[in-house]
Amino acid sequence: MNSIFQSIILGIIQGVTEFLPISSTAHLRIVPALLHWNDPGTAFSAVIQSGTMFAVVIYFWKDLSKIYGALLSNLATQGKRKTLLTTPESKTALWILIGTVPICVFGLLFKEQIEKGMVRNLNLISFYLIFFGILLLLSEIIGKQSRNLNKINALDVILLGLAQSFALIPGVSRSGVTIFAGLLLGFKRADAARFSFLLSVPAVLISSLVELNTLFYAIKAGSENIIWMDLFIGVICAFAAGYFSIHFLLKYLQTNKTNIFVIYRVLLGILVIYLNYKGIIH
Numbered sequence: 001m002n003s004i005f006q007s008i009i010l011g012i013i014q015g016v017t018e019f020l021p022i023s024s025t026a027h028l029r030i031v032p033a034l035l036h037w038n039d040p041g042t043a044f045s046a047v048i049q050s051g052t053m054f055a056v057v058i059y060f061w062k063d064l065s066k067i068y069g070a071l072l073s074n075l076a077t078q079g080k081r082k083t084l085l086t087t088p089e090s091k092t093a094l095w096i097l098i099g100t101v102p103i104c105v106f107g108l109l110f111k112e113q114i115e116k117g118m119v120r121n122l123n124l125i126s127f128y129l130i131f132f133g134i135l136l137l138l139s140e141i142i143g144k145q146s147r148n149l150n151k152i153n154a155l156d157v158i159l160l161g162l163a164q165s166f167a168l169i170p171g172v173s174r175s176g177v178t179i180f181a182g183l184l185l186g187f188k189r190a191d192a193a194r195f196s197f198l199l200s201v202p203a204v205l206i207s208s209l210v211e212l213n214t215l216f217y218a219i220k221a222g223s224e225n226i227i228w229m230d231l232f233i234g235v236i237c238a239f240a241a242g243y244f245s246i247h248f249l250l251k252y253l254q255t256n257k258t259n260i261f262v263i264y265r266v267l268l269g270i271l272v273i274y275l276n277y278k279g280i281i282h
Helices: 004-019 024-035 041-059 061-076 088-117 122-142 154-168 174-184 189-221 228-255 259-277
Strands: none
Touching: 004 024, 004 041, 004 174, 004 228, 024 122, 024 259, 041 061, 041 189, 041 228, 061 088, 061 189, 088 154, 088 189, 122 174, 122 259, 154 174, 154 189, 174 189, 189 228
């Protein structure tokens, strides 16, 4: 990065699109292409993701401390009680950890292929924006939305975790694909979104740590030219935008469908395909 202005714009984009069902990875590829900016690079992408990680942790701090505190308490007293899941909170914590396993496994297996083979291809990104947007619309139509989170079970968690794994593909969207799966499983829209955010915490944390480790190796090897002020500003913007994005989406989905995001995804996908075909962006 060589511009504070670019850091601000890309930080805000990362923060907003990480949690709205419109794909942050797609936007961090599309926006620089539209504005004819250079690729922000590994360093910027790795560090600003930590901003969104802090946003979700701080927003859900009470929930996270309650559920993981209950799980740790159960583990500490397991020998005395002979049971592990003695409270709904500890069960939720375990469900989230189990649901995180698929994306970690697929992330390790296919990280290099996804990053090198797909992230640069605007047509593929556009296809996934459109395709998973349509799937989200179908889930709104088909989903019964009669269940809340206290009715979640192990099979639900496994399916939601597998759905989250598709977020490794640029253009899919972590929140979008898990909300889609939650609606198909019959969960209420706001509950599906809430669990999607809680499920994202370990995944985003692990991803941030992996990318930061990559960054440190790049710095050590001298292959990254770091402008720390740009990175810091990008993190702050990603954090602020991410925090308000979470708040907005949870409130919005209590009374509204996801149709507006579906329309946006489809129109953006079509626009990018057209501009790429015309050679205006690449």
